[in-house]
Amino acid sequence: MVSHDILIVGGGLAGLAAALTSDPKLKVAVLSKVHPVRSHSISAQGGINAALANNPNAKDDTWEKHAFDTIKGSDYLADQDAVELMCKLAIPLMYELDHMGVPFSRFPGGVIAQRPFGGAGYPRTCYAQDRTGQVLLHTLYEQCVKKGVVFYEEVLVTSLVVRDGRCVGLVAYDMGTGEIRSFAAKAVIFGTGGYGRIFKLSTNAYINFGSGIGMAYRAGIPIKDLEFVQFHPTALYGKNILISEAARGEGGYLINNKGRRFMEDYTPTVMELAPRDIVSRSITTEILKGNGFENAYVHLDLRHLGREKIEKRLPGIQDICIHFAGLDPVDTPIPIQPAQHYSMGGIDVDKDCASPVKGFYAAGECACVSVHGANRLGGNSLLDAIVFGKIAGLSASRFINEGGFAGSKDAEIDGEAGRLTSDFEGIRKRDKGHNVYRLLNDLKILMSDKAGIYRDAKQLREGIDGLGRLREAYKDACIYGSCTRFCQEFVTLVEFDYMMDLAEAILRGADLRTETRGSHFRTDHPKRDDESWLKHTLAAYTEKGPVFSYRAVNVDKYKPQERKY
Amino acid sequence: MSTIFKILRFDPPKDEQPHFQEYIHTPKPGDTMLEVLKDIRDQQDPSLSFRYSCREAVCGSCALTINGEIGLACRTQFEALKTDVVVIEPLPNLEIIKDLIVDFKPFWDAYNYIQPYLQPEGEAPPKGHCVDEKDMEEVYQFITCILCGSCYAACPVATRDGRYLGPAALAKLYRFAIDPRDKRPWPALARVDNPTGVWGCDTVFRCNDVCPKEVRPADGIEGLRRRMVVGRTKHLFGRKK
Numbered sequence: 042m043v044s045h046d047i048l049i050v051g052g053g054l055a056g057l058a059a060a061l062t063s064d065p066k067l068k069v070a071v072l073s074k075v076h077p078v079r080s081h082s083i084s085a086q087g088g089i090n091a092a093l094a095n096n097p098n099a100k101d102d103t104w105e106k107h108a109f110d111t112i113k114g115s116d117y118l119a120d121q122d123a124v125e126l127m128c129k130l131a132i133p134l135m136y137e138l139d140h141m142g143v144p145f146s147r148f149p150g151g152v153i154a155q156r157p158f159g160g161a162g163y164p165r166t167c168y169a170q171d172r173t174g175q176v177l178l179h180t181l182y183e184q185c186v187k188k189g190v191v192f193y194e195e196v197l198v199t200s201l202v203v204r205d206g207r208c209v210g211l212v213a214y215d216m217g218t219g220e221i222r223s224f225a226a227k228a229v230i231f232g233t234g235g236y237g238r239i240f241k242l243s244t245n246a247y248i249n250f251g252s253g254i255g256m257a258y259r260a261g262i263p264i265k266d267l268e269f270v271q272f273h274p275t276a277l278y279g280k281n282i283l284i285s286e287a288a289r290g291e292g293g294y295l296i297n298n299k300g301r302r303f304m305e306d307y308t309p310t311v312m313e314l315a316p317r318d319i320v321s322r323s324i325t326t327e328i329l330k331g332n333g334f335e336n337a338y339v340h341l342d343l344r345h346l347g348r349e350k351i352e353k354r355l356p357g358i359q360d361i362c363i364h365f366a367g368l369d370p371v372d373t374p375i376p377i378q379p380a381q382h383y384s385m386g387g388i389d390v391d392k393d394c395a396s397p398v399k400g401f402y403a404a405g406e407c408a409c410v411s412v413h414g415a416n417r418l419g420g421n422s423l424l425d426a427i428v429f430g431k432i433a434g435l436s437a438s439r440f441i442n443e444g445g446f447a448g449s450k451d452a453e454i455d456g457e458a459g460r461l462t463s464d465f466e467g468i469r470k471r472d473k474g475h476n477v478y479r480l481l482n483d484l485k486i487l488m489s490d491k492a493g494i495y496r497d498a499k500q501l502r503e504g505i506d507g508l509g510r511l512r513e514a515y516k517d518a519c520i521y522g523s524c525t526r527f528c529q530e531f532v533t534l535v536e537f538d539y540m541m542d543l544a545e546a547i548l549r550g551a552d553l554r555t556e557t558r559g560s561h562f563r564t565d566h567p568k569r570d571d572e573s574w575l576k577h578t579l580a581a582y583t584e585k586g587p588v589f590s591y592r593a594v595n596v597d598k599y600k601p602q603e604r605k606y
Numbered sequence: 607m608s609t610i611f612k613i614l615r616f617d618p619p620k621d622e623q624p625h626f627q628e629y630i631h632t633p634k635p636g637d638t639m640l641e642v643l644k645d646i647r648d649q650q651d652p653s654l655s656f657r658y659s660c661r662e663a664v665c666g667s668c669a670l671t672i673n674g675e676i677g678l679a680c681r682t683q684f685e686a687l688k689t690d691v692v693v694i695e696p697l698p699n700l701e702i703i704k705d706l707i708v709d710f711k712p713f714w715d716a717y718n719y720i721q722p723y724l725q726p727e728g729e730a731p732p733k734g735h736c737v738d739e740k741d742m743e744e745v746y747q748f749i750t751c752i753l754c755g756s757c758y759a760a761c762p763v764a765t766r767d768g769r770y771l772g773p774a775a776l777a778k779l780y781r782f783a784i785d786p787r788d789k790r791p792w793p794a795l796a797r798v799d800n801p802t803g804v805w806g807c808d809t810v811f812r813c814n815d816v817c818p819k820e821v822r823p824a825d826g827i828e829g830l831r832r833r834m835v836v837g838r839t840k841h842l843f844g845r846k847k
Binding site: 526 | 651653666737745
């Protein structure tokens with residue numbers, strides 16, 4: 042058994058940020074199922090928000106205004122104290138990242154450039170062309186190399202070991218050796234990302250199964266607000282590859298088959314720069330009304346921006362369009378449709394990233410503090426991941442340094458590893474049963490059909506029933522591949538189990554929440570209902586399924602008002 | 607149309623040597639080679655292993671050799687190959703761990719060797735560094751690198767000398783050398799002033815040809831060479847004084 046002070050799971054922005062702030066005197070390691078630079082943070086394009094007030098049109102921007110936009114964007118479900126903390130920390134964070142080497146684009150005069158983004162009152166999104174996630178992830182990885190952080194790469198964590206309300210370690214599948222290994226730790230930080238691939242159409246990387254959220258849930262940590270799923274308005278039709286909000290921030294138009302900028306009918310003041318939930322619904326409505334192309338997509342038109350601006354500000358988008366759709370946005374509009382993009386919900390943690398289980402912390406998309414509430418604004422996910430990743434590293438270090446850990450329980454972790462190994466030996470012995478890739482495909486279709494952009498009680502309940510049938514089928518899933526090393530079928534088998542738990546929390550949480558708020562749109566309850574529902578959903582694991590409870594939202598300076606753009 | 611895919615398989619120490627396995631599969635219209643590989647694995651042979659993540663040419667996981675050409679599987683369109691038989695092999699110049707998965711250790715060792723992080727002076731300026739727009743854009747050619755290893759795999763120098771740092775690591779160093787915020791001391795640059803560093807390059811530009819992100823790593827090596835000549839002279843002059 043390997044033993045560490047802090048184990049960080051996930052090598053994306055949240056995990057790496059946590060590694061960087063962890064006390065260097067402690068023995069820290071990062072476990073990741075891929076090499077860290079392959080993590081999904083790399084795919085973020087458009088930027089990261091901070092009220093630097095560098096844009097000539099944003100001279101009077103402040104972090105308070107950033108907080109207000111975030112809270113309004115969240116449809117008032119975000120906790121206001123947490124949002125204020127994030128927005129305040131954003132400003133010094135940009136200068137820190139700049140000093141670490143992030144090659145932010147510049148304005149004339151040499152200051153960090155800022156562009157407009159959806160739902161933001163001021164142009165406050167900092168960026169490096171349209172490769173912001175890539176440069177941030179690479180830079181944080183570089184800083185980890187400098188610090189000498191220990192990495193376990195291509196190691197999939199399969200379960201979290203919690204005893205007596207305390208996190209004591211992990212069990213993991215080491216893909217390189219094919220072994221199930223146990224790891225003891227005094228504290229564990231999850232930065233395991235979202236579950237995008239639970240849906241059929243998703244902008245997310247193929248690896249985004251969200252099992253980390255499921256592991257925490259099984260280990261007894263509640264999961265929060267899972268019914269709030271973000272659908273990004275502009276995913277490339279056919280491939281679902283993200284076409285950054287920066288394309289609209291730089292002035293792109295959304296056009297229907299009548300040749301009209303249809304956002305005029307929905308949000309005439311801000312047009313294409315409304316928050317994502319509203320733009321996604323508007324596009325879907327247009328397509329349902331017959332105003333789409335081939336009844337499936339609308340156009341994102343960048344042609345009027347001109348070649349120079351596209352090549353300078355959106356070269357990654359141009360590259361994607363050329364290689365994945367065979368078109369150049371300089372000459373041709375981009376066919377786009379909404380696709381699942383982000384999980385607002387996640388593991389229930391507080392502003393210190395601490396959970397109800399001692400020694401367990403979470404940050405980034407897998408966590409729910411909550412700073413995004415019912416709808417996240419573009420440019421706030423990179424910020425959330427880094428700000429709260431850093432906080433998680435500090436919190437876990439403080440917990441250990443203050444003697445919060447009473448001693449290891451190696452035998453229990455080994456016991457868990459042994460149990461898992463024998464479970465899988467049992468599955469391996471089956472010579473027939475369900476193919477897990479097929480079950481996964483069925484789950485994706487079910488979630489897209491039953492828990493998509495528009496929801497109602499009938500569909501959600503059909504989804505719950507369908508999920509029950511999948512759970513039955515999973516009981517006799519079979520491993521068909523004969524491999525033990527780099528066995529991706531085994532990875533899928535492990536993660537799929539957790540994905541079903543997340544699917545259930547999404548479906549049941551959405552069924553219970555009889556209102557419309559942010560990304561959660563109930564056609565049978567189309568109004569927001571603050572009196573009954575200005576509260577977070579908490580789902581706790583039991584063997585019979587989730588048990589739901591609710592917690593009041595932290596409302597401070599910003600009183601809920603109708604959300605108009 | 608059904609096509610034959612010949613995929614290199616190797617599972618040491620179970621297998622004594624690599625061998626090709628043939629699969630017959632009909633790709634869907636518009637499939638990329640990564641989608642083809644996933645379908646073959648999911649529908650025919652779950653024991654087949656290969657790396658992937660983003661499927662949009664930014665994470666750098668899936669560089670492979672397809673019909674003899676090095677490229678990202680996720681960005682290679684099946685239809686563009688226009689052959690009845692498609693041969694899929696792992697990247698050359700790196701040891702096979704299993705099937706299409708290779709050991710990137712030499713690649714990351716070289717990356718770590720060049721001190722791949724900004725070395726600025728002092729604390730962060732309170733309002734950030736003042737960097738001219740044009741200077742930052744110079745850096746952009748090199749930061750688009752996704753560390754996929756294609757250039758390393760294609761490099762003939764890396765084939766014959768495992769100690770050579772390779773194009774990606776050297777281009778990465780150049781990215782810092784031209785960043786106005788970076789003030790690394792001469793010895794940090796001089797680490798590559800030798801035959802396993804910038805002087806190892808044969809200038810055959812295979813790296814430029816195979817790079818999926820048009821980084822042109824050889825431009826970086828070329829630029830570093832100029833810095834070496836200038837830096838050496840300055841350094842000698844400084845020492846005499």
